[in-house]
Each structure stands twice: as C-alpha cells, then as structure tokens.
Amino acid sequence: MQGRIRGMATVGLASALVLTGCASGGSGGGGDAEGVESITFVSWGGGFQDAQIEAFAKPFTEATGTKVRSDGPTDYAKIKAQVETGNIDWDVVTAEPFWAEAECGTLLESLTDIDRGQLVESAGSDCGVPVSSTAYVLGYNADAYKGDKPSSWADFFDTKKFPGKRAVWNYAPGAALEAALLADGVPADELYPLDIERAIAKLDTIRDDIAFFDTGAQLTQMLESGEATMGVTWNGRGYDAALNNAAITPVWDQSLILFDVLSVPKGLDEKELAAAKEFIQTAVSEPAQETFVDLWPSGSSNTTVPAPEDKLKFAWSPDGAGKGTSTLISSSWWAENYDAASDAWTAWAAG
C-alpha cells in the first residue's frame, strides 16, 4: 500500500526495471523453479518495493537461479487485462488483501499450498499470502499543537480544539470510514459490518477541513510541508515524513492495520506457477522478512520476526511502538462491500 499511486502513476513511473542477481551464476539451486529464466515481481514502488526486492528477490535468485524483474505499480486493470487475454507478464503481485479475496478464483490463483505455519493466522486468504502489514495511524505535526496533543480519532474530528487541515486518502478502503466510526464511539470490536452512512455523516462534519490525497507521495508532502497538520497516515509514509520533519508523530491508540498480500494471476504455465510459489515462500520466510523490516517500517506477516531496532523505524512500526494497538481491517467485509462503499464515498467526496 505504501507506494500505491493509482491511475496517475502509469504515466511516468512504470518504467524502471531492476535486475537482481548475477546473469547466469546460480545454476546450482534448482528446486521446483528450475528451468524458468526469470519471473516478474510487481508492487507499489518507492522505498517499499526497493526493500522487497532486496529482501525477497536476492535470496530467491541465489537459491534458484531464477532472475527477478521488478515492475509496477500494481494495477488491477492490467492484471484483469492480462488474465483475460491469457498473456501474463506479471508472476507475483503485491495486492490489497480485500482485492485478492474478491478476485480469488477469477483473476487469481489459489495459494493454499504455501506453508503459512509461521504467518499471522488472521491475515490473508486462499489467493493472497500475507507479506507485510501497513497501519493507519493518526499522524500529527507536533509543532502545530503546542499545548494538548491529539490522542484519538475523536480529536481528529475536533477541529475547534485542534485546528488545521486533515489529510485523508480519497479512497473508500483508506481507513477514514473506520476512523470516523471509532471517533463516533463505535467500539473497535464492533466496527464490522461498517455503518457507512454513519461514518460518512461523521466525516461530513469536518468536510471543509479535509485535504484529500491520491498518492502516498502527496500524503508525505502534505504532512512535511505543514499543509495538513494531521492525517489518516500510512505508517510508512509517516515514517518518510518524520525522516525530514521530526515533528511528525504517530498516535498508535485506535490504529487500524491490514496485511498486504502476495498473489499470482491466473493462467501461468506449470513451471512459472511453481517459480512464483517458491518466490512467495521465500518472501515470507523468517530471514527474508527480517531483512525486509530492517529496511522498511512495515510490520512482518511472520510472527517469529522481531521488531526493528532502529529508533525511528520502531516508532512507526506496527510491530514496534504499535504492537498490540491495532484493529485488523476486515478484508472479507471489504471484498464484499467495496462497490457499495465506493459509491457512497464518491457521492460524498466528489458529488
């Protein structure tokens, strides 16, 4: 989710191809993936994808000899087009959990034979193997609030006590609906099924104080520049902003969390499918996940991986300062209600 750029990104950023591993060095490994020269891994770009390539692709190439091409950003329309035409360029894609659940069997391959023994049990689905977690926290600019600091979603909606623009993702599953309900007094364990009408009525109370963003880069820019003094903040982007502006601070209480998944488009041939599955197995393994969380403040889907040591990463990591604070966003609810919730969201935000 970190670098999800939506439609706009296809214009400029989709070009970088990263080749990892040496050209033909590792012929020793073999395994199931033998005979596949390369696979293409797709994600949302930015530091998130760089960390994934470094942590997942390197050990995979060393073990199998299969090279990994990096492409992106993840674009569901492109996956649909590839599957429908039977012309699959993308072997492993990073996707949102609810999408993988909604398209399981239609656009995506079943991945029930991946060993998930060490992975977070409540995460993922048949067609999506949980790979890392993203949290939505209340991120605020401490310089803007000298006295009392915002400490809950209720404060997020209190524009009298805490004036300033609120950064909100213009995307129904972007956790603003959940945050609104929590602010309105709905207990975290009774969030789902979401009361969309109530959530939007609550959001409407601060409509004029919302600065909508479409991309993670915009969120970082809004927080860093002070255009927004708080936001429904992705932890990775909050971390990015905090690197440049130390005043950006997360509130972990009432945070929301989801596990991004790795999925495989339907229609690969047997060998490619085996290679894709082996890549996924490597990616969620303990050593690969340890490298990953060292590079990027996402949480790990592998329960054996310890929290990051770096102080700032710890502060922004769901496995660090955020441990035990978050409510899991229901991907099965979103898989079923995405269209209805999006309609309501667009009618409110754009109507």
Add this chain to the structure above:
Amino acid sequence: MRGLALLAPLLVLLILCFVVPVAEIIRRSFVVDSEFGLEAYSALLGNEVFWTILGRTFGVAIVTTLVCALLAYPYAYLMTVVSPRTRNLMMLIVMIPFWTSLMVRTYSWLVLLQDSGPIVGFLRGIGFEGVTLIRTTTGVMIGMVQILLPFMVLPLYNSLAGIDRRLLGAASVLGARPFRAFRRVYLPLSLPGVFAGSVLVFILSLGFYITPAILGSPKNSLISQLIVERISDRLDWSSGGAMSLILFLLTIVIVGLSSRFVNLSKVYGGAA
C-alpha cells in the same frame, strides 16, 4: 491509388492503436456479466454523481475555453501588428511552455498555488486574506488555462494573420469608427480562428486528467477521474466504457451544434 498507399501507414496505425481499442471499450459498455444489455447505461441514468461530475466537467471546459479565448485574442492580435522580430519573440514565449512536459508545468502550479506559495502570499499582501487556490476549481482552471493557451493562440494567430488589414482602412474610409470597424469587419473575419482554437481547447479540457488530479480535490474532480476509478479501481469496464461513450457523443453533439454558427470547412481550410 498512389494517394492511398501514402495514407496506408497512418491508416494502419490509427486503426490498430485507436479505432480497435475504442471499439472494444464501446463493445464492453454493452456487455454486463458477459451478457449483452444496456444495464451499464441504465445504471448511469440514475447515477447522480455521474451527472454532477459530467456537468462540472462541461462547465470547467466552457469557462477554460472562454478565458483562453479572452487572453489569447489580444495577444494573437498584437502578434499580427508588431515587427517580425518581436513576433518571433512572442511566438517563442508561447512555445516554450508548450514544449515543457505537462507534469512539470502542473507540479510548478502546485508550488505556485499552494497556501504558502507566492501567489497567495501576494494576494494576502494586497489585502485579500484567506484566499485559497490549491484544491479549488479556480486553481484547477488557472492551471488548465495556462497549459491550454498555446492551443488557442496558434490557430488564432494563423487566422488573424490571414485577414487583409486594408479592409479596416476601407471601413474607416466609409465612415466607421475604429471600434465599429473592428466589430463589423475584423471580428467576424476572425471568428473561424476563434472557433478552431475553442474546439481544440474545449475538447482537450473535457479529457483533462493529470492537472485536476494534482491541483484539485475530489470536490472538483472531472469525468476522466471518474472513468479511471471505474476502469482501474473497480474493474468495472462496462460502466467506464458507457461513461466514455456518453462523453464522446455529447462532445460530438456540442461541437456539431456550434459548427452551425461557423463554417467548419473554412476553419480547417477545406473548400474555400
């Protein structure tokens, strides 16, 4: 026959890269859940958000076109009366932004228009407190006008440069004051140029995506953003296709209607 051979490369390119994909999108708009039908269209009929945003899109396109015309007309006129040297300089001033990437220009506007930016700072300095430009329809239109201005100036200049200025002299000999001579003689002769530029700017405005996405907010999103949401996020290609076809047909109708006021073949240099 030889003419046809010369046309062939372009025809093949257009058919493969334009006609076929567009036809496919239109075909898909009539297929819902792999069954032929008009569901996508009937669903849109009752979709208030769609009509609101479509109306907004046409509104923004009309205002952008008018503002472009008002700004470009005096500029293009000036270009016809100055020395060739100054004219080249004026042409360069139009062309340099035209050659600059759309993304670069749009992001520059983001910097210029934001609350802490120079424009708002200047307005505050001369007494306009609390003005916001970024993420407003005004801000989006400022960006669009600047980006689309060359598409108005160039055809307009072409048309104005072709007007025989002796006609104005003749009008004045016959007793017309300068303003009357302009209104009765010069302006009507220049209308084809205004129309050519307006059609270009208007149609380009209808499809603008990047600029409203970066400078605007959902509150002032345009139809192309809604279509992208349908196609990319929802994978609802029939509804995205239906929106596209409606936009396409409305555009043709509007351009067709307005062409009744101006002779199209004259504008585009057909049979004189």
